[in-house]
Amino acid sequence: MYLQVEVRKSDRPYLRFLWNTDSQSAPDVYEFNRVVFGLNCSPFLAQLVAREHAKTLDPEFARAAEMMLESTYMDDGMDSVSTISEGVALYKSVTAAWKGAGMAVRKWLSNAPELLGHIPREDQATQLSLNGDGPSQIKTLGISWLSDSVMFSFQAVIPPDDMMMTKSNILRKIATIFDPLGFLAPVIIRAKILMQEIWASGATWDKVLPVELSSRCRQWFQDLLALSSIQVPRCLQAIEGATPQDVELHVFEPSDAKRYLMTFLAKSS
Structure with missing residues (x-):
């Protein structure tokens, strides 16, 4: 995607690099004429061009x-x-729209096999089973999507038992939980509260935390194993023919951390 975005000539001098195949001579000076990987503004530039x-x-x-x-x-x-016909029309329209920007859309996936039949196999996403015998899933938006059952699922890697419970290590591990849609907010809020207490304790970045705080942090990491049992429907809509007037989000926090639930309620008139 980045390489399809051209850099205007006046900005290319800021993307210069040296190349030398002969150590006895002066290096040649080159300039990138496309947005490159590794530049901190590259994601913004690519998104700006796409949106415009x-x-x-x-x-x-x-x-x-x-x-x-x-x-x-x-x-x-x-x-x-x-409907399938709407899906086919959207696939063709999106493909043509991106082609106008010189970009190809790939890794298509749908829970409807009939729709995938209209998409070349080389442009379809490859689904993987993370544990070898479970349902097929693919990563999207940082979380796993079970396309067969139309569910979002979650996986978390807990730290090893010998990890030192320091402020820096704990914050680093918390940051690995990517939840852009906010489904795991009831779980992540516990970690944020723990971090507040760690800051209030005056602990430095690399000093091992007191036993009580360390124990609670380890327990929170262990509770993350329960995330694999949580599945959230991909599609959330009212009963056919009903028009929701008010939508409410209810979050319940039982004492058992493994039973965190998020339910959605749509009121229909």
Whole structure:
């Protein structure tokens, strides 16, 4: 994606690099003319170009532009349609829209096999079973999607038993839990509260925490094993024919950390 975005000539001197095949002579000076990996502004530049392209699309690509602007996170796009024919139309429209920017859309995946039948196999995503015998899943938006059952699932890697419980190590491990949709907020809030207490204790970055705090942190990491049992429906909608007037989110926090639940309630008139 980055290499499809051209850098204007006035900015290319800031992307210079040296190349030398002969140590006896002066190196040659080159300039990148495309957005490169490793530059901290590259994600922003790629997203800016993608969004500006979507805004200039013709009305015939209105649905594709909506997906590109409202349902795309970095280079992952997720959207929903009601019928196979709508899905095929969206696939063709999005493919053509991105082609106009010189970009190819790949790794398509759907819970409807009929829809995948309209997409070349080389452009489809390859699903993997993380434990070898479980349901197929693919990573998207930082979380796992079980396309067969249309569920989001979660996996967490707990630290080894011999990890030193220091402020820096704990914060580093907490940051590995990527939850852009907020499904794990009831779990992550416990870690944030622990970090507040660690800061209040005056602990330095690399000093081992007191036994009581260390024990509670280890327990929180152990509780993360229960995340694999949580599945959240990908599609959330009211009963057919009903129009929700008010939508409420209810979060329950039982004393047992392994039973964290998130339920959604839609009121229909």
